[in-house]
Amino acid sequence: MSAVIGIHPTVPAAKSGPVEVQSGGVGLARILSVTGVVRVILAVAPGLEEPDGDGFTAEERERMRLMTSWNFGNDAVADETARIGNNASDLRGVRYPDGRPVLTFVSGAGSAEEATKTESLKDLLKNVKRHEIIPLAAGHYLHWTQAKRMAEEIRKFLGGQQTAR
Structure with missing residues (x-):
């Protein structure tokens, strides 16, 4: 099976237009x-x-x-x-293919940031027939602290045991 598995992915920006890129010099x-x-x-x-x-x-x-x-x-x-900012802006209008299963892990379960990101992801995944968003109570580096749980969820998802939620 082919699927997309994301860890706290970038979502399309709500605002339109490019964002000024800060660069140059030694920070x-x-x-x-x-x-x-x-x-x-x-x-x-x-x-x-x-x-x-x-x-x-x-x-x-x-x-x-x-x-x-x-x-x-x-x-x-x-x-x-x-x-x-520009990467998020460039994603505006981009969608996953309808038939491609998508599993996404989001950090900060229960936080305002997680709720906002989850809502954006739900909107992004509206067309995807089989998807799942799993909020985890952890910081940004989910693969450091949630590897065991993520592995279990990935196995279940790829095994087809989960439906869209």
Whole structure:
């Protein structure tokens, strides 16, 4: 079976027109990274960027901290962040194919942000015959903290045990 599985995906923007892309120069985030400030902060308070739970070893958590420090504010991340508005705007009018099953996980179950995103996704998926939106009570990095639950839901969805909800 072929399906689309999304983790907190970008949805089409409600507003029309392009968004100004902020770029150029060295950003504050990058300065904090290259000077070691991010590394020191994460060493003193690793919980700021480290996933909750016990799903990772100490070595894996250390690697995550190092990758966060290394990538914090780099050009690719800064460019991606600057283009979020235009990417959402470019999606306006784009729909999933009717016959393509779509499973979507959304972070922040019960929050206002999750409710807004879920409503946007419902609108986006109106034409899709088989879809499911699963809000999870977790932060943005669902794959860090909800991997087991997501794997179970994906297996059920791909096995055809779930109907649109």
